[in-house]
Amino acid sequence: MRYKSAALFAVATIMIFIFVFSKTYADQEPREVKILFTHDMHDHLLPNKGEYNGSTVWTGGYSRLKTVIDEEKSGSKNIVLVDAGDYSMGDLFQSLYSTDAPELRIMGQMGYDVTTLGNHEFEFKDTGLTRHLYSAKNSSDKLPEIVSSNIVFPGGDKMTKSSYELQQAMKAYGVKDYTILNRGGIRIGIFGLMGKDAEDCITTTEVSFDNVVESSKRVVKKLKQEGVDLIICLSHSGTWEKASKSEDEILAKKVPDIDVIVSGHTHTLLKMPIIHGNAVIGSCGEYGNNLGVIELVQIPGERWSLKNYHLKHIDQSITEDSGISQSISKFKTIVQKEYLNYFDMQFDEVLCRSPFSFIATEQIGKKLQEDTLGNLISDGYIYSVKQAEGKDYEPVAVAIVPVGTMRGSFVEGDITVQDAFISSCLGIGPDGKSGYPLISVYLTGKELKNLCELDASISPMMSYAQLYMSGVDYTFNPNRMILNRVTEAHLQKPDGTQERIDDKKLYRVVSGLYNAQMLATVGPKSFGLLPVVPKTKEGKPIKDFDSYIIYSNSGGHTTELKEWLATARYLQSFPKTEGVPQIPYYYNTLQGRKIIDNTNSLSAILGNPNSIAVRLYLVVLAVVVVITAAIVIIVRLVRKKGKNKAAV
The missing domain is CATH 3.60.21.10 (Metallo-dependent phosphatases)
Structure with missing residues (x-):
């Protein structure tokens, strides 16, 4: 019995040692x-x-x-x-x-x-x-x-x-x-x-x-x-x-x-x-x-x-998970029934074909320059508004697309409804349906020029603020003083000819609801230097933007003209090749809507100043005059004091 107890004690001691050792070792792992x-x-x-x-x-x-x-x-x-x-x-x-x-x-x-x-x-x-x-x-x-x-x-x-x-x-x-x-x-x-x-x-x-x-x-x-x-x-x-x-x-x-x-x-x-x-x-x-x-x-x-x-x-070589694929398919069916049927569109419907690829999504807005996709979307706004309003159409002078609302690009081949939606997918309208609607506002010619200056001066610091505009072109010199970089700006008519911008005249402008609301903040954020106030046709500041939404007819009923829908309809409007609309090669090249002038001569940098630059120049001149006057006075006092000492 004594030997048995001793054996049990030995085994227990060994087990305790092993446990303590293993725990200590584990703690060190x-x-x-x-x-x-x-x-x-x-x-x-x-x-x-x-x-x-x-x-x-x-x-x-x-x-x-x-x-x-x-x-x-x-x-x-x-x-x-x-x-x-x-x-x-x-x-x-x-x-x-x-x-x-x-x-x-x-x-x-x-x-x-x-x-x-x-x-x-x-x-x-x-x-x-x-x-x-x-x-x-x-x-x-x-x-x-x-x-x-x-x-x-x-x-x-x-x-x-x-x-x-x-x-x-x-x-x-x-x-x-x-x-x-x-x-x-x-x-x-x-x-x-x-x-x-x-x-x-x-x-x-x-x-x-x-x-x-x-x-x-x-x-x-x-x-x-x-x-x-x-x-x-x-x-x-x-x-x-x-x-x-x-x-x-x-x-x-x-x-x-x-x-x-x-x-x-x-x-x-x-x-x-x-x-x-x-x-x-x-x-x-x-x-x-x-x-x-x-x-x-x-x-x-x-x-x-x-x-x-x-x-x-995550590329094409990876096998799809069947459970997730089934869930996505179910939601896709709901999208068609609850959303796309309302606009008389199909999820995978081919709108047109592109013989070339536009710039990749991640590169849009990286450089301050014209963009072919921005040209297409902004042109599409004007086209779709004209089609929606029919005989009641009042000419749109300018359509504006900010880079921040462009969420996808187009690659060579078929372009579907899904692709068009992704390109301008943000927001929601008063109808409670996905997608910002287009709205109609009026800006003065001076405010249109302010938008050009905003684009030229602020976009290099805030790339998402860059604007792509249909109906206006401008030239800017990046070497000039900020807020004074635009040297020329004109209206660009549908036939390609230019028209002088009248500073006091009101021009009809079309843009998405979000962008139109953001335009109203340009003035305060620029400390009043670049005021832009969206107005009614009568020139009164707009307070309720929802009242100026543009509507269209889809599937026999009236709908908000969504940004993406305007693009989709424009894509459908192109001449057909083998029965399918094809994007014209016009959109494969730049059209001179933003012209960069890198001249760095003194006259190019300081010449033809706008009102902001004139005010700054006057301030600088005033400071120089004051400093010069102060120096002259000090010099005279020093000389006078020196003469007095000499006389003594």
Whole structure:
């Protein structure tokens, strides 16, 4: 019995030793986490059509993305799948945003853990986002969590019905400051932000957003108090070429306890991550064309460090996930029934054929110059307004398309209704249907010139402010003083001849609802130097833009003339080749609507100044006169004092 007890004691001692040793060894083992991420997906559930080396290629698509996600998860532990916002607004599926919420429901099916809100999630106003959240929640589908850490609702009497309802919808969905996920005993804190530039892009919400740095410090402090091991920020702020202006780089420097920043909003594609201190900043581009992968490792007692970073390109070689494909097909059927039938259009209907490719989407607006796609879309506005108004048509002098509303390009081959929609997909009209409508306003000739100057002077600093205009051409010299770069501007008549712009005359201008509203902000933002006030035909400032929407007839009933619909109808109007309308080669070349004059002589730089430059020159002259007078007085006093001393 004594020997048996001794044996049992020995075995127990060995087991305890093994347990303690193994636990101690395990505690010393490095820990690893794999972060899979996307951002700026913009409803591109289906593959995206593009061009590579002269051939049409298809990239992205959620069914292929799901296959890659599963491959990355296979054989790996401690994985999180996240998205940094702008998951909506980009193609025809956005028409179901408020009624069916296909974005969140399919993201849930794909296994996303967490996402955040981007500026485009507010595209359908607070009411649209409210309905979107309830629609997703009521579907009973698996959904990703949503974190929004710096959103601020109006307080007290400023709280409106729509903002209150949005607040309640966020509570019902479960939107919160942050969430904590547990992966293999590793506690991962995740929070989300809306950056300053992204907030400035929103004109359709009554909520606001706190400073990202201060909000991050507050949330990070809470997460550390909760004992998290890793902190991930889903930031819809972005990175920029200049590090001093790059919001997420600034965030990484000022809040060093953040381990990973998934950077959305600017659609940046970082083949290598940006590292600031211990923070890893990753961006994988747009539209689900890539899946970002960040692998981290932590040695006990130390901060997390980067083990691997790569982007998995989603191309045609990847097999589609059948479950996701089936879900997309179901939503596609709903799009046709609930949206496209209203406009008498079919999802995959071929509108025309292009014998050439336009500039790629990501290159539009990168340079201050005329753009052939901008020419086509703006020309299409004038054509479609003329067709819609018929015998009541009043000639449109100018049509304006800002680069920020051009969301897709056309490649050689067939162009479908889906392609036309993607090219101008943003917003919603008073009819509650997806797509901004065209509206009619009047501007003076002087204001048209101001728009040219705005384009020439401000676009180099704010590329998304660039304008493409039909009906006007101008020449500018980038070497001249800002706000004084335009040297000539003319109306361009349909026959190609030029007409002098009368500063005092009112001209009819057509643009999208969003752009027309933004034009009214040009004056205040330029400190009154470039006033632009959209007016009625009688010259009175417009307060209610909805009252000046242009309507059309579709399928036997009246509809808003949406931006995308105007483009689609213009594409259908071209002469046919083999029974299919074909885009004329006219749109394969520039038409002299923006002429760059790089002359750098003194006369070219200072000559023919506009009123802004004249005022500045007068100020400079006045300062020079004052300084000269002061110098003369001082010299005289010094001389007088010197003479007095000599006399003594």
